[in-house]
Every structure is written in structure tokens, then in C-alpha cells.
Amino acid sequence: MSISRQCVILVGGKGTRLGALTKNTPKPLLPVGGRPFLSYLIQEAARHNFKRILLLAGFKADAFEPELAALRAAAPGVELTVLVEPEPLGTGGALKFAAPYLDDQFLLFNGDSFFDVNLLDLTSRPMKADGIGRLALKRQQDVSRYGAVEVDGEYVRKFLEKNPAGGPGLINGGVYWLNKAVLDHIGSGFVSLESDVLPKLAVAGRLYGTAYDRFMLDIGLPNTLEEAQSTVPAQMRRPAIFLDRDGVLNHDVEYAHKPDQIVWVDGAMDAVKAFNDAGYYVFVVTNQAGVARGFYTEDHVQTLHTWMAGELAKRGAHVDAFAYCPYHPEGVVPAYTKTSSHRKPAPGMILDLLKAWPVDKERSFLIGDNTTDIEAARAAGMPGHLFKGGNLADFAKTCLQAR
Ligand SMILES: [Mg+2]
Structure with missing residues (x-):
């Protein structure tokens, strides 16, 4: 597709x-x-x-x-x-x-x-x-x-x-x-x-x-x-918003890997569009230990992200890059069983994106629903905002105003 x-x-x-x-x-x-x-x-x-x-x-x-x-x-x-x-x-x-x-x-x-x-x-x-x-x-x-x-x-x-x-x-x-x-x-x-x-x-x-x-x-x-x-x-040097996926863009149902498991959080697409309209890069940074645990494959993750991109596009929104970490120290798939510098709370995914894109880091921040997200942001040298549910667009607005 x-x-x-x-x-x-x-x-x-x-x-x-x-x-x-x-x-x-x-x-x-x-x-x-x-x-x-x-x-x-x-x-x-x-x-x-x-x-x-x-x-x-x-x-x-x-x-x-x-x-x-x-x-x-x-x-x-x-x-x-x-x-x-x-x-x-x-x-x-x-x-x-x-x-x-x-x-x-x-x-x-x-x-x-x-x-x-x-x-x-x-x-x-x-x-x-x-x-x-x-x-x-x-x-x-x-x-x-x-x-x-x-x-x-x-x-x-x-x-x-x-x-x-x-x-x-x-x-x-x-x-x-x-x-x-x-x-x-x-x-x-x-x-x-x-x-x-x-x-x-x-x-x-x-x-x-x-x-x-x-x-x-x-x-x-x-x-x-x-x-x-x-x-x-x-x-081209833009601020960036780093978004956790499960629990921020879509409701966290644990190990979601297919479109029919995705229920978008209220205001999620509008939030992404608001960042697009404001000239931010939008990046998704998501731990996907389900790959290491053998629940699904990297193909599933990528196909799901392509589908999400298509849904967002219909609403005038887009994600510039989806980063995911398939590793976990207690995996069952040997190739993915390890401690990774990319698994949050480690900042590897964020650091890679900062290297690959011309990001204005001083004006960038992260939104996550877990303290490990916030720790990853902090380790990468930027603020993290903890989203506790509700409407993501409203939350994004307050984050933007606080900048
Ligand atoms: Mg989450």
C-alpha cells in the first residue's frame, strides 16, 4: 500500500x-x-x-x-x-x-x-x-x-x-x-x-x-x-514536537499493531495538524517491545504507521518521521533481545532524529503519557510534558502557549 x-x-x-x-x-x-x-x-x-x-x-x-x-x-x-x-x-x-x-x-x-x-x-x-x-x-x-x-x-x-x-x-x-x-x-x-x-x-x-x-x-x-x-x-531549521504513540495519539490497548486496534485519542489528529500548521517538525517516538516479545513483526509496525499517515493526511496532518524501538532485554526473539539505547527512557530515538533533521532543539519538546517518555526527553536535553488523557489538541495548545 x-x-x-x-x-x-x-x-x-x-x-x-x-x-x-x-x-x-x-x-x-x-x-x-x-x-x-x-x-x-x-x-x-x-x-x-x-x-x-x-x-x-x-x-x-x-x-x-x-x-x-x-x-x-x-x-x-x-x-x-x-x-x-x-x-x-x-x-x-x-x-x-x-x-x-x-x-x-x-x-x-x-x-x-x-x-x-x-x-x-x-x-x-x-x-x-x-x-x-x-x-x-x-x-x-x-x-x-x-x-x-x-x-x-x-x-x-x-x-x-x-x-x-x-x-x-x-x-x-x-x-x-x-x-x-x-x-x-x-x-x-x-x-x-x-x-x-x-x-x-x-x-x-x-x-x-x-x-x-x-x-x-x-x-x-x-x-x-x-x-x-x-x-x-x-x-528549514524548525522546532520539533516528539510524540509518544500509544496513550498519546491512540488509546493504549497494549501491543496494538493493526489498524483495527487503533482508536485515536480525542483531538490527536488536530494536535498533529496544529503543529504542522505552526511550522514544527512532528516526530513519533515509540517503544515497540512487542517485536522482541514475538507478538508482531517490524513489518506490522511499519504498515501500521503507513496507515496512520494515510488517516492523518485526510485531515491535513502529517508526521515527518516515525521512530520505533523493537528491542527489549526480556524478549523471546533473539535478534531483538537486548538492552537498547533507543528504548525509552533512553534518548536514542530522539537523538537520532536530532541528528538527521535540522531541528531547533531549544524550542522543541516532547509529549508522552509515561514518566519514561519524560525521562527520555530530559536525557535528550528538552522538556517533556506528561499527557494524562483528555483532548490532545487542547493539551498541545497549552504546551505551545507555554513555549
Ligand atoms: Mg505511551
Whole structure:
């Protein structure tokens, strides 16, 4: 069972406003903080479970091939494919050319912008049957550099021309959740999604928009590319919430290992989403001694976590990584019978995650229902909050406010 969905990234444009910088290098491959800008976009997609990534290349497409290994290494588990348009087709034309490779619904990124939103919030919001897609919109104090977007409730109504007078407004954040039906509205030849397709869909009332007050930056100008060098890596350094599983996310029924044994704690999914929305990494750290005791296997644990991820995704929430410890000193399965530095109250699982992810540890904390959880947090150098039952979202809110 795979819940991994598709993310399409437009990487074919000419970075004309960047001059010599993009003479031989496509904009998304320009270095930001010492690595290709594109690698951040791939990581962001991957951690939201969009692990099948399709790059729509055009200008200087040959430059991608030598970078693919490094891009794949930046986000383990991603399936990365490059599709090269035969001639410059524009963003809409490139999408139409990719028709045989597109899922029925897919996420679309502009390859030169980074908008730090909870992608699953965008994708989980309901649309009517004739809805073609939903745009992530960014509230901007001054829209003079951009064409602003006019909304009416949930709907995008109009794309306005660039207005030098500027002023506050909403702009297109370069992140879209689209139905493949969008292709029916793309003519042949060179077509711009932004100028030719989306405005018509907006007028027809078939385009949704959601505004997010989150960090956004595009690297289209020399000064924004310069700004990105520090701001984009800094944005990736996030606080993290470490959640115990049994007794926190789901009611503890002892050795749960199948979906039908999972009863979610009240507010559990909302709590995870609240942390996602607030820009936290969310990690699950769970002792699974049932593996050592021979009650179930690691496969069961992983399959269950995949199922939990799918349930969370429907509610706009996700877990960035599930860590579990299958070991116990009194096991019956020899391979798992040992004292482990990863079994809570030891902090091994937390320490591994701190090493693997760019976590702002000072602002991170754990929620557990057992004193061994709290001890593990303390041993890893962060606070732990003891959850004694009730509504997890309410509890999470008080934890967040206490930060
Ligand atoms: Mg527990």
C-alpha cells in the first residue's frame, strides 16, 4: 500500500532576470546555502509524503542529469523523474506535454519559489466536483512586484495586472493542488498556466485559493536570490514536537499493531495538524517491545504507521518521521533481545532524529503519557510534558502557549 502522492515541479523556465547567473544553469539548480535550491523543494514535498516527484525541464535540461544523485540523496525514498519538453512550451504547455505521467490529482510547485505551508492543509480542503484546483496564496504588504490575486471567500476570482502603486494584497504563492482536468483548459503550443489558464478558471469559478501567513520567497531576482542564501536554510531549521504513540495519539490497548486496534485519542489528529500548521517538525517516538516479545513483526509496525499517515493526511496532518524501538532485554526473539539505547527512557530515538533533521532543539519538546517518555526527553536535553488523557489538541495548545 502506497500513500505517496505526486509532486510536479516546473523547472524549465529561463531565469532572464538573473542575467549571467542563469546563462548555463536553470534557476532551480542555483546554489542556495551551498546546495541546489531545488533540493529544498524536494525535501519539503517528501516530508509531506509526496515522494514521486516529476521535474518538468526545458531550458538547459541537460544540467539536471548530473545533479540527480545528490537530489535523491537529499530526500531518501523519493522517486525522481525528469521530463524534457521538446521545445519551449510555457508552464501550461509543459504540463500538457506531461499528460501521460500525471496523477489524477497532483501538487505543483514553481521551481523558483519556496512557500513554507502545510501542504496537506492545501490538499485536504474539499472542492466541489467541478473544482479544478486550489492555490496557496501569500499575504503581502506590498504587491507591486507581483500581480495580485482577488478572492471571494474560498474562490479565486481574478488575477490583477502588476500595479506599480503596490499596497497590501494576496499573491500567488507558486504552490498548487490541481486536478488533471486542468489539461482540458490548456490549448496547444506555448501556453502560460499563470497568464492564459488560471485567469479563465478563476472567472469560471473553478479555482480555489487559501491564504497562508507563512514564509515565502522566490529566487527570481538577484537580491531575492541573495536573501535566500540565509533565509531558506534558516527556515528549514524548525522546532520539533516528539510524540509518544500509544496513550498519546491512540488509546493504549497494549501491543496494538493493526489498524483495527487503533482508536485515536480525542483531538490527536488536530494536535498533529496544529503543529504542522505552526511550522514544527512532528516526530513519533515509540517503544515497540512487542517485536522482541514475538507478538508482531517490524513489518506490522511499519504498515501500521503507513496507515496512520494515510488517516492523518485526510485531515491535513502529517508526521515527518516515525521512530520505533523493537528491542527489549526480556524478549523471546533473539535478534531483538537486548538492552537498547533507543528504548525509552533512553534518548536514542530522539537523538537520532536530532541528528538527521535540522531541528531547533531549544524550542522543541516532547509529549508522552509515561514518566519514561519524560525521562527520555530530559536525557535528550528538552522538556517533556506528561499527557494524562483528555483532548490532545487542547493539551498541545497549552504546551505551545507555554513555549
Ligand atoms: Mg505511551
